[in-house]
Amino acid sequence: MSLHALSPLDGRYEKGTSPLRDFFSEFAYLRSRARLELDFITALSKAGLIPAESLSGWKSDLQNFTDEDALKIQEYENTTRHDVKAIEYFLREKIPQGLHQYIHIGLTSEDINNIAQALALRDSRNRVLLPALDDLLISLRDFAKKYRALPMLARTHGQPAVPTTLGKEIAVFLARLLKCREEIAVHKFEAKLTGAVGNFNAMQAANPNVDWLKFSWEFVEELGLEPNLVTTQILPYDNWLRYFQHLQLTNSILTDYAQDMWRYISDGILKQKAVEGEVGSSTMPQKVNPIDFENAEGNLGVANALLTHYIQKLSVSRLQRDLSDSTVRRTFGTAFGHTLLAWNNTAKGMSRVDADEGKVRAELNAHWEVVSEGAQTILRATGRSDAYETLKRETRGSQMDSASYKSWVEALNVEEEIRQRLMSLSPESYIGLAIQITDNVIASG
Numbered sequence: 001m002s003l004h005a006l007s008p009l010d011g012r013y014e015k016g017t018s019p020l021r022d023f024f025s026e027f028a029y030l031r032s033r034a035r036l037e038l039d040f041i042t043a044l045s046k047a048g049l050i051p052a053e054s055l056s057g058w059k060s061d062l063q064n065f066t067d068e069d070a071l072k073i074q075e076y077e078n079t080t081r082h083d084v085k086a087i088e089y090f091l092r093e094k095i096p097q098g099l100h101q102y103i104h105i106g107l108t109s110e111d112i113n114n115i116a117q118a119l120a121l122r123d124s125r126n127r128v129l130l131p132a133l134d135d136l137l138i139s140l141r142d143f144a145k146k147y148r149a150l151p152m153l154a155r156t157h158g159q160p161a162v163p164t165t166l167g168k169e170i171a172v173f174l175a176r177l178l179k180c181r182e183e184i185a186v187h188k189f190e191a192k193l194t195g196a197v198g199n200f201n202a203m204q205a206a207n208p209n210v211d212w213l214k215f216s217w218e219f220v221e222e223l224g225l226e227p228n229l230v231t232t233q234i235l236p237y238d239n240w241l242r243y244f245q246h247l248q249l250t251n252s253i254l255t256d257y258a259q260d261m262w263r264y265i266s267d268g269i270l271k272q273k274a275v276e277g278e279v280g281s282s283t284m285p286q287k288v289n290p291i292d293f294e295n296a297e298g299n300l301g302v303a304n305a306l307l308t309h310y311i312q313k314l315s316v317s318r319l320q321r322d323l324s325d326s327t328v329r330r331t332f333g334t335a336f337g338h339t340l341l342a343w344n345n346t347a348k349g350m351s352r353v354d355a356d357e358g359k360v361r362a363e364l365n366a367h368w369e370v371v372s373e374g375a376q377t378i379l380r381a382t383g384r385s386d387a388y389e390t391l392k393r394e395t396r397g398s399q400m401d402s403a404s405y406k407s408w409v410e411a412l413n414v415e416e417e418i419r420q421r422l423m424s425l426s427p428e429s430y431i432g433l434a435i436q437i438t439d440n441v442i443a444s445g
Contacts, residue, residue: 016340032120033084047210115220119223137445150355171442173253269356371425
């Protein structure tokens with residue numbers, strides 16, 4: 001029962017993470033490996049290594065793999081203490097006796113395990129993670145488009161700075177995430193079928209006339225994976241780690257985003273929608289908390305902690321192989337579960353916020369000193385070498401309103417055309433190419 005689940009991914013957050021079960025649960029792992037063992041027998045038969053009479057009436061089909069099948073494998077494993085050998089014994093019950101000797105022949109467990117997990121990584125990306133990321137990107141794109149022209153006070157070093165637009169600030173994150181999305185989507189996962197230490201020793205000894213390099217390449221490639229023929233007992237995980245790094249960078253960018261959104265809400269730049277029936281505090285009835293962004297930030301941290309461990313741990317193996325990688329690889333679903341929660345919560349948070357346009361404009365117009373960058377640049381372009389210093393004396397550490405700015409311009413000894421250009425500056429109009437840049441990002445996505 002979910003109330004007794006050890007992990008919140010299978011308890012409190014079960015509904016949000018359940019789509020990953022079809023790829024990373026124990027059931028899914030057993031099912032995939034059992035199917036791959038049968039696929040291997042099919043490949044042997046195509047290579048002419050199994051007598052025709054042994055194949056009579058047999059179909060390589062394990063589509064109806066059930067909970068009872070998985071439990072039967074686990075029953076065997078209670079005796080063998082070896083999960084892949086348990087799968088072999090289970091399959092003997094499912095296929096003709098004449099094929100028993102061909103189950104897992106010439107293979108090592110990792111030939112089956114790594115392929116099963118490569119398929120899980122690929123298919124979970126395609127069917128769960130990418131759709132969730134796309135929904136998140138749509139929420140950012142829509143928000144950036146809605147507020148593409150809303151001028152707002154930027155802050156550098158936390159201090160009032162040159163104006164931007166709210167849409168442009170979201171577009172920066174959108175552009176970064178679109179690059180990550182592309183890297184995640186085009187990644188091709190490696191897998192290996194090379195025997196106990198990567199040399200095809202048993203296969204070559206039993207059937208020296210077969211081109212086992214070609215056999216391996218075609219077997220892996222037909223599954224839609226990238227073959228790796230230079231391995232030890234285990235696949236070098238470098239290829240998988242690059243995928244994890246893509247996810248890790250995506251999560252780091254979203255951590256930055258969640259924290260900025262939290263700050264915009266705290267500062268009143270964004271207002272949250274109050275949802276009927278929801279409670280923001282057990283004691284303060286007025287509160288509407290940014291819980292979706294907070295939840296996202298926490299889950300992004302957990303996910304990246306695990307992804308960091310994978311990158312550190314799976315790049316190292318003692319000699320031809322040690323078993324410490326196996327238990328780590330079984331936690332992939334946990335990292336992806338926290339990632340999925342974070343992505344979904346960020347998108348949900350975006351659906352519940354809008355800009356407080358009055359507050360945004362009021363804050364911006366209280367800081368006319370931020371146009372001093374444009375003013376001093378206009379003056380420098382006319383030949384005033386002291387323009388920066390002049391504005392520094394007038395504005396550094398001070399807050400300027402419209403009247404004080406215009407008084408300063410009136411007092412300048414400049415040509416009227418220059419004076420009018422300076423007068424035309426305002427915090428709301430001094431946004432550079434923010435709108436164009438935002439539109440370019442939206443169009444690219």
